[in-house]
Amino acid sequence: MKTLIYLFPLFLISCTVTQKVIYKTDDLSVQPSVRTYPIRVEVRILTDNRAHIDENKILFSDPRQTTLNGKKSCINSEQHYKPDSVVSQVSRMIAEHFNKARLFNLSFYNQSPYSGYYLTGTLNSFYGQQEFSTGALIGAQFGVVGAIATSGLKTPGKIIIEIADMKLYRKDGTLIKDLGNFYKEYEEDLPVDASCWCIYSNVNEKLKDFNSHLVEKIRTDLADVTFE
Amino acid sequence: MKRLLVSLMVSIPLIASSQDMIILRNGDTLNCTINKIDSSSIHYNFQKGDRIITSFAGMNEIRSYRFSVLKNTLASPGDSLQTVSGNPVIVDTSAYVRSSFKWINMITYSQRFGLHAKGWSVQYYGYALKDNKKWVIPCGFGLESFKISTEYFSQFDYQSANINYCLAGISPFRKLFQDKIWLNLGLQLIIGTENLIDFYDNKSSNMIYGINPSQGIFFISESKIGITCGFGFYEKLMNSEVFKNDLGFKIELGIKF
Numbered sequence: 001m002k003t004l005i006y007l008f009p010l011f012l013i014s015c016t017v018t019q020k021v022i023y024k025t026d027d028l029s030v031q032p033s034v035r036t037y038p039i040r041v042e043v044r045i046l047t048d049n050r051a052h053i054d055e056n057k058i059l060f061s062d063p064r065q066t067t068l069n070g071k072k073s074c075i076n077s078e079q080h081y082k083p084d085s086v087v088s089q090v091s092r093m094i095a096e097h098f099n100k101a102r103l104f105n106l107s108f109y110n111q112s113p114y115s116g117y118y119l120t121g122t123l124n125s126f127y128g129q130q131e132f133s134t135g136a137l138i139g140a141q142f143g144v145v146g147a148i149a150t151s152g153l154k155t156p157g158k159i160i161i162e163i164a165d166m167k168l169y170r171k172d173g174t175l176i177k178d179l180g181n182f183y184k185e186y187e188e189d190l191p192v193d194a195s196c197w198c199i200y201s202n203v204n205e206k207l208k209d210f211n212s213h214l215v216e217k218i219r220t221d222l223a224d225v226t227f228e
Numbered sequence: 229m230k231r232l233l234v235s236l237m238v239s240i241p242l243i244a245s246s247q248d249m250i251i252l253r254n255g256d257t258l259n260c261t262i263n264k265i266d267s268s269s270i271h272y273n274f275q276k277g278d279r280i281i282t283s284f285a286g287m288n289e290i291r292s293y294r295f296s297v298l299k300n301t302l303a304s305p306g307d308s309l310q311t312v313s314g315n316p317v318i319v320d321t322s323a324y325v326r327s328s329f330k331w332i333n334m335i336t337y338s339q340r341f342g343l344h345a346k347g348w349s350v351q352y353y354g355y356a357l358k359d360n361k362k363w364v365i366p367c368g369f370g371l372e373s374f375k376i377s378t379e380y381f382s383q384f385d386y387q388s389a390n391i392n393y394c395l396a397g398i399s400p401f402r403k404l405f406q407d408k409i410w411l412n413l414g415l416q417l418i419i420g421t422e423n424l425i426d427f428y429d430n431k432s433s434n435m436i437y438g439i440n441p442s443q444g445i446f447f448i449s450e451s452k453i454g455i456t457c458g459f460g461f462y463e464k465l466m467n468s469e470v471f472k473n474d475l476g477f478k479i480e481l482g483i484k485f
Binding site: 152153162164180181182183184185187213216217220 | 254263264266269271273276279280281282283284450451452453454
């Protein structure tokens with residue numbers, strides 16, 4: 001009985017694991033020759049449109065381990081993100097990435113009195129799926145050693161990230177540039193684990209790549225804009 | 229009407245081919261408008277329904293790309309958007325594949341069945357696995373123990389022998405299939421001593437040397453930690469008084485970490 005009392009709170013803790021949209025930005029390198037736009041920009045929290053796109057609906061309805069096209073699969077189910085936080089977390093990472101990549105003089109997450117411009121957009125997709133690994137499941141049955149032994153396993157996966165209707169405005173509401181829609185579909189083998197937690201880190205890693213290319217896109221798109 | 233049809237027939241292929249094209253290594257073809265090329269990726273626009281969407285593909289994903297019209301767009305340093313219409317640009321993907329190093333450790337136990345001696349061996353192999361190289365040359369050391377068969381030993385005029393030697397050499401692996409199946413070719417020099425006692429209780433000690441080639445096939449798990457197993461043949465040629473040569477079969481089992 002004593003054991004049960006001690007174990008019960010642990011069990012509860014394990015059931016309330018919250019996944020974050022986060023990745024390391026320390027390793028993002030910037031070439032000295034890159035152009036930095038001399039403005040301070042707010043990255044406003046993206047509008048969340050994911051639930052209105054059919055492909056994303058499974059993220060809102062199913063747990064992280066589910067069946068897709070008849071195959072046992074892992075998805076980045078919304079259940080494990082803090083409610084209504086994905087867009088704010090993605091926006092925060094975009095602002096951080098912009099700063100590391102020196103796209104603008106300074107980027108702020110959401111709103112700041114020190115900015116002269118703001119960027120808006122709509123998150124259409126932040127979708128990740130990959131095949132479940134029976135090998136990882138078997139490995140997990142052998143405890144830590146088994147889990148480590150199968151830690152290199154990968155399964156085919158698909159990650160789609162799309163930010164639509166990106167627009168850069170001056171603080172007075174003047175549209176400076178319509179940056180359009182930015183989309184990437186990654187289809188490759190992704191690291192997998194027995195508990196379907198890896199899909200969350202896989203999506204985060206692809207967001208990092210996506211944001212690196214988003215920086216390049218914005219840098220190119222703003223090349224013909226003169227900032228006062 | 230006829231003129232209209234003819235002009236339509238002429239213009240449709242022109243319209244259809246007025247897009248740039250990217251052919252991916254997985255065989256997919258993207259009809260798109262290329263708007264930026266840099267050293268690592270191509271950014272392009274494509275139409276999805278009534279929306280124009282920008283996306284990108286890494287150079288390591290792309291087999292070739294082709295412009296439909298002469299491009300001469302403002303290019304950033306390292307960008308190249310100028311090319312002659314219609315000429316495909318073949319991407320040398322190997323230039324974009326980063327070689328990666330992984331240090332691999334393996335400890336194996338092998339059971340050895342020779343014509344003249346049976347025994348076991350414990351080996352350590354350590355090597356840097358480069359994903360773009362077919363050969364790896366491990367460093368390693370090992371311990372082995374043999375019992376010479378009585379039938380073979382009886383042809384010599386000794387009642388007992390104690391042989392100690394060490395092996396020095398190379399044991400390279402060649403990738404045969406993915407990173408899993410490997411050919412192992414070893415050539416080691418044998419240097420040691422043997423202490424012999426003859427039937428008159430005379431003791432003698434000799435320096436021994438020889439060679440120990442081996443050939444085998446290994447399965448090495450691709451996981452960070454996993455199993456490895458293999459089988460193969462070995463040969464021994466020595467100047468020993470009581471163990472001059474051997475030919476044997478070995479099976480090997482171990483862990484990779």
